[in-house]
Amino acid sequence: MTGGESDRFHERLRAFEGRPAATAGRGKDAVNEAMIRHWCEAMGDTSPAYTGPDAIAPPTMLQAWTMGGLSGHTDRSSAYDELLALLDDQGCTSVVATDCEQEYLRPLRPGDEVTFDAVIESVSPRKTTKLGTGHFVTTRMNVRANGEPAGIHRFRILKYAPAARPERGREARPLPERGHSGAPSRPRPVINRDNQGFWDGVREHKLLIQRCTACATPRFPWLPGCNACSSPDWDTVEASGAGTVFSYVVMHHPPFPAFTAHEDPAEAGGPYAVALVELAEGVRMISNITGVPYDKVRIGLPVQLEFLRVDDSLELPVFRGEAG
Known part of the structure; x- marks a missing residue:
């Protein structure tokens, strides 16, 4: 067409x-x-x-x-x-x-x-x-x-x-979208009225957690109301950034060059770890683990928040593992 x-x-x-x-x-x-x-x-x-x-x-x-x-x-x-x-x-x-x-x-x-x-x-x-x-x-x-x-x-x-399937044995990787610098671009996060404040905090290098002002229960991801007492009223606290790996998976396929386990362009498209991180404040969030090879990530691994610029217009909160 x-x-x-x-x-x-x-x-x-x-x-x-x-x-x-x-x-x-x-x-x-x-x-x-x-x-x-x-x-x-x-x-x-x-x-x-x-x-x-x-x-x-x-x-x-x-x-x-x-x-x-x-x-x-x-x-x-x-x-x-x-x-x-x-x-x-x-x-x-x-x-x-x-x-x-x-x-x-x-x-x-x-x-x-x-x-x-x-x-x-x-x-x-x-x-x-x-x-x-x-x-x-x-x-x-x-x-x-x-x-x-x-x-x-x-x-x-x-x-x-x-899409047409490639011939067996001749499979080619699709070309990823690229940013202004020519580097592969990650998918954009969905930002709406319920989580806008979280992404505003990320731009200021702050990891903000919602806290119910009625019962003081922290919550993440951001929600319009408290799942403990149903109150719609809340404020935010800034996370210290300390946490541990509660659970994790290693992504092997499909390969996507915008994700890398070692923050090295030569490794683009290789396996990488995605973890459920338990923060010191008592909530859990999903993010990438950096600083250690994907096959060294373990449950209980101490991690520390950092902000990683992944392309020309996107910065994300990730967690750097402390290799033992």
């Missing part, structure tokens, strides 16, 4: 923006204690806010109450099916869910009847990924509880034409 053809096709896709994806949807079950219990057990969440006579549902269950299950829903619009069929006709026959965003407007409680409407919010221009070439489709679902606005759920998929 030429550039002009791609632009014209994208205009056809954009004509679907604003059209309904689902109308007058109704949750198959009211918010109920059994589903809340199963969710909390699966997530290992023991917050008292989700049990007892004043229980609320975990906010991240927002989508669970709208799902159609194996039998599906009857409220899906023809516009959404037409959009997917149009992409199918252009060879974009594969689909993968990429990410979702949620906004919480009021707590859901057992007994609430959930209804929803969804709209096709946006269709991206043609994008090329490692999976293949296609378009990102974002839907926005407005969720109500007993008729009151309860939350907004945005869900994004990539509808794509699968």
